[in-house]
Amino acid sequence: MPKEKIDGIQLFCLMVLFMFGTAIFLDLGSGAKQDAWIVTILSPITGLLLFAVYYRLYKQYPSLPLTEYVKKILGKYLGSIISYLYIIYFIYIASRVLRDIEELLISSPYAKTSIITLGICMVFALIYAVNLGLEVFARAGVICFAIISVTLFLIIIFYVISDLIHAENLRPVLANGWKPIIKEIFPVNMTVPYGELVLFSMIFPLIKRETKIMKTGSMAIGFVGLYLTINTIVLICILGADLLDRSAFPALAAVGYIQIAGFIQRLDPLIILLIVFLGFIKVGVFFYSAVIGMNNLFKLKPNAFTSYSVGGIICLSSIIIAPSYQSHLDEGLKIVPYTLHIAFQLVIPILLFIVAVIRLKWKEHKI
């Protein structure tokens, strides 16, 4: 195990950026039309429950990452298979997020650049970051957090100043009852971004002992939930539920309307910059977890070879996973949440938790 240590503030920033990830720029809960904000305000609660499960598991094995304690809980063979699957899952999600960023970049500013070029540039930077280790990454996260939160705050102020907020777009509230909202929360909005916190089970052992992980984690989840809710309300007010549903990148569409005194306008590059930042952090954390998982599973010493190969796989598979943007989205919204996310974020951790508790009880009983 590398002996890197990150502290509470770094963890908070990393978690917030990780959850913002791509969520902040996608049309969260838009299936619930003008009630999308109810979705974003409720889904953190489910996220918190999931996070509590991950945290409890970690408490049982405070010095081991997910891929290791699986083996302790389920035995060597079954455990190895599960942790192998987890590594593949991390790599797959990393390439999905990378694809999101590539698609955004290619559909607005880089129309004439080939998609693989963008991927390669991004992955080289990522390999560099991953080789330096998580501590460096976390420190960079704090700086990014400062930049990003200030920018997001400014953008909301700009929205208000340019008189774009039409609060009447929020009505009628609950026009079709609770059904569409529940449908949106479970599973899509529960799993992305909150369920993806399962990844932090890989990182918990690297956190300084004295950090109160549960407290920091809940604060991060609360913060993200609050911001996403404000963001969704603002987007509905600006674009209206229909356009929100139709836009590939609603934040980009909304920012395009900002116009203050004929001077502050055309801020789209700002949003794109933020997306690259956030995407970098998100892919980076997945990437890093896959690498340490792999090193542990195959009992390798930390080396550059693993990160280069995993980086290469992420870059290539980001392009291979889907032939077109729409099929990429379809997979992301209709297939992945129901199969992969539910399995890896919900079913396996809860099963692990139950088995672990039974084992513990059994052991006590024996003694």
Next chain:
Amino acid sequence: MRKHGVMFAAFLTAILLSGCWDQRELGEITVVTGMAVDKGEDDKYTLTVEGINATELNNRTASGNAPSIVYSAEGNSLAELTYRVNEGISRHLIYSHMRTLIIGEELAKEGIIDFIDFLERNREIRDDFNILIARGGKGSDVLKVTYQFQKSTSLKLHTQLDTMMKDWGGDPGVRMNDVITAWTAPGRQPVMAAVSIKGDPEAGPSAENMMKVTPDALVILDSLAIFKGDKLEGFLTLEDSRNYLWIQNKINKTSITVKCSESQYMGLRVYDTRTKIKGKLENGKAKINIKIRAEAYIDGTHCNDQFDKAKTYKESGETAQKQINEMVTKTIEKVQEEYGTDIFGFGEVVMRQDYQNFKKVKKSWDEKFAEADINVDTTLIIRRTGIRTKSFLNEVK
């Protein structure tokens, strides 16, 4: 190893610092400021673009040549045509700074929904241009007319409509998203501003036209085009267009003329106005309450009222209120009776405030709109009277 590293760094610098590979110098592009879409003769559309000649727009470099180039191409999809126009224009066209989109009347009557999708989808085109209808003519003719100050009509119209909207309110301030939302969301039909050519359209496309004090051809803001779905239904007057804006709570400032007695009028400059609409369905009949609140100052009067008394302020205010009520009601009634299409978005209001009842009439809302009870209630407060109190009119010998 170190040596290799340095060489690799130098190599990367040479590649990465050389700039973007898809860069275009200003000399290689032409900026499109206006676009007109008309019904094609053989195919579905005729697309006309106006590419600006930048040197002519600068006072120092202008030499009196034509300020822009206008070229048309015909085809079935705008997406292809935007590139096909290069059959007549030499440089690569940049569409991101488009200012106006003009749609020919004939095409508008047949429906425009098909090509708007291209404009919304395209990554280069931003949703900040004016959408206009060329009344009684072709959009391409409007684009060709030159003008003294901004030189090209598309730039002129953009500035003109903004000015008009700020000072008086004849332009509905419609952007593409408003039109699309009107099509997709229940309870609203779209409107657009309409322009026409005053004078001889044949004389428009020449540099001489901008040299005259009274141009031979001038594009004027003509009226408000109203739609039913994506088909042009008819036109309302500019006055109606102002009232429309007033109902939409989109007016900044406007002027109204109040009649105080036979052939005597009073000009009021209205500012700080706010409109609130309440709507509900009662026994299947829509009830719409429009509350207008406005402040104003006297901008000129023929009336012999004594404006040094507070009472006169109040009385004049009440006269004005009554007139605004009548004016706005008349506009709504005209639309109800003649067109029966809910351009005011009353359906939207009812949907927001009375969703359960609205759900039942969603499909046939326009019929409900046509027979809705409209009640307009204005509160107008006259605050001041310019820099004079009494008028000299009373003291003329």
